[in-house]
Amino acid sequence: MRIDVISLFPEFVDQCAGFGVVGRARERGLLSLHGWNPRDHAEGNYRRVDDRPFGGGPGMVMMIEPLRAAIRAAQAAGHVDDRPPARVVYMSPQGRPLDQAKVRELAALDRLVLLCGRYEGVDERLIRAEVDEEISIGDYVLSGGELAAAVVVDAVARLQDGALNDAESAIQDSFEADGLLDCPHYTRPVEHELGTVPAVLMSGNHAEIARWRRMQALGRTWARRPDLLDEAALSPADRRLLDE
Ligand code: SAM
Numbered sequence: 001m002r003i004d005v006i007s008l009f010p011e012f013v014d015q016c017a018g019f020g021v022v023g024r025a026r027e028r029g030l031l032s033l034h035g036w037n038p039r040d041h042a043e044g045n046y047r048r049v050d051d052r053p054f055g056g057g058p059g060m061v062m063m064i065e066p067l068r069a070a071i072r073a074a075q076a077a078g079h080v081d082d083r084p085p086a087r088v089v090y091m092s093p094q095g096r097p098l099d100q101a102k103v104r105e106l107a108a109l110d111r112l113v114l115l116c117g118r119y120e121g122v123d124e125r126l127i128r129a130e131v132d133e134e135i136s137i138g139d140y141v142l143s144g145g146e147l148a149a150a151v152v153v154d155a156v157a158r159l160q161d162g163a164l165n166d167a168e169s170a171i172q173d174s175f176e177a178d179g180l181l182d183c184p185h186y187t188r189p190v191e192h193e194l195g196t197v198p199a200v201l202m203s204g205n206h207a208e209i210a211r212w213r214r215m216q217a218l219g220r221t222w223a224r225r226p227d228l229l230d231e232a233a234l235s236p237a238d239r240r241l242l243d244e
Pocket of ligand 1: 091092093094115116117118119120121135136137139140141142143144146148
């Protein structure tokens with residue numbers, strides 16, 4: 001997969017995506033990341049990328065032309081014959097909240113362009129003309145879209161085939177497959193002053209372990225995120241457990 005990031009600080013996203021699973025995915029050639037600075041596409045001695053908002057008020061607004069030129073350069077660089085242009089996503093607090101289903105959808109694409117705003121945001125006309133989708137990483141306001149883009153890159157990279165050493169681990173994660181939260185995890189030592197590992201996990205009885213994990217996942221989801229249960233894939237046995 002190829003991801004192009006349009007940002008005044010493209011090196012920020014690049015560095016965020018240099019470690020662990022994402023760094024490995026890049027080393028393995030499963031993901032390539034390319035930064036495009038709109039300032040490189042701005043005109044004049046000052047290479048201006050922002051200007052004052054019409055109508056007055058505080059802050060600055062990112063201008064159309066440097067952003068449009070950067071998006072076009074990214075599209076051209078990643079163009080493959082007969083393939084449609086990359087989907088352009090504007091990272092925005094006003095977008096659809098990111099969830100694991102959206103991450104899976106994005107991870108299945110060949111290409112993606114992530115547009116990061118700064119200041120008060122981006123000229124609305126550019127969003128209407130060049131952006132396919134707006135995505136938010138939560139109901140709070142960041143100073144720029146770079147952290148949000150890094151979140152998308154990370155979540156999407158770990159879903160690339162071969163990125164995780166054990167592909168099973170992604171399937172067991174929260175929000176995956178059945179839509180529940182993950183069960184708790186333990187490792188050595190068995191005995192510790194902070195507590196003892198639940199005996200069932202050392203029983204060697206795989207059916208009992210699976211049942212315990214399922215109960216924990218159901219219980220946690222019920223206690224922490226009951227909203228997820230409406231959409232979760234639950235068996236009749238799961239429902240009986242939840243009714244108890
Ligand atoms: N004035 C804008 C508003 O209230 O909708 C906020 C602008 S914010 C200070 C600057 C940039 O940060 C935005 O253009 C966007 O790219 C990014 N950003 C801020 N919060 C975000 C969030 N929750 N999710 C994704 N991107 C965000």
